[in-house]
Amino acid sequence: MPTPPLVIFDFDGTLFNTHASIKETIKLTFASLLPASPPPPDAEIEAQIASGAGLADTFRNLYPDAVSSSSPAEFESWVLRYREIYAEKGQALVTAYPGAKALLETVQRKSIPMSIISNKGVEAVKTALVNNGLEGFIPVEFIIGDKTPGAKRKPDVGSFEDVLLPRLREKGVDIDTEGRKRDVLVVGDTVADIGFARNLGCRVCWCRYGYGGKEECEALRPDWIVDGLGEVVNILEE
Structure with missing residues (x-):
């Protein structure tokens, strides 16, 4: 493949193993709010993780009895409580996948701009990067997450078109032409990530070791399928 003008990483299930932290924090949130x-x-929690659903939707799906009687604001309060617990107890369970640092070093060595576009909150992403010694590779302004003004949940491309692209232009990164956008590489683990890349019209590497459902992800025919981040390094080196 041509050297990509940009690599966009997902966070959960791609660069970081957050499965245990998400699962435990969901349980603690329910224990806190519905003791x-x-x-x-x-199984239901893991199905929500695999779907890439946002937190508010996750709680709606896991607590269907409250959907008809609760306002959206109530589930936002659940999201806030989740994030409080996650910051206090969940972050300690977050670990970078093997090869994450080597991959970021490779992309940096090749002078390829990097971004993280996640359905996770930006502060949680930044904290995990710092805790795992991976800060400094990806500029903070190129980390787009839940609650970033203008961001949209993947597979919607709004986070790229309306938020990341203007920030890239400000830094002199040119991927505006259609040909260069086609060579962008998205690295992710769920159908939301693959759909995001397809909606952008760019290439996508599916991380099979992550949280996405095998059949659903394979059906979208990603350009590459990897079982570890070292294989993404090989793709870039080739």
Whole structure:
């Protein structure tokens, strides 16, 4: 492949193993807000993680009895409580996948701009990068997440078109022409990531080791399928 003008990484299930932290924090959130009720079954929590759903949608799906009677603002309060617990207890369970640092070093050595576009909150992403010694590779302004003004949930391309692209232009990074956009590489693990790349019209590497469902992701025919981040390094070196 041509050297990509930009590499866009997903966060959860791609650069970082956050499965245990998300699962545990969801359970603790339910215990905090519904202490008299049992937590959702593990299988249902894992299905939500695999779907790439946002937090508000995740809680709606896991607590269907409240959907008809609760306002959207109530689920936003659940999101806030989740983030409080995640910052306090969940971050300690977040670890970078093997090869993450080597991959970021390779992209940096090749002078390829990098971004993270995630459905996760930006502060949680930044904290995990610092905690795992991976800060400094990706400029903070190129980290787009939940609650970033103008951002949209993947597979919507609004986070790229309306937020990241103007920031790239400000830094003199040119990917405006259609040909260069086609050579952008998205690296992610769920159908939301693959759909995001397809909607952008660019290439996509599916991280099979992540949280996405095998059949759903394979059906979208990603350009590459990898079982570890070292294989992404090989793609870039080739």
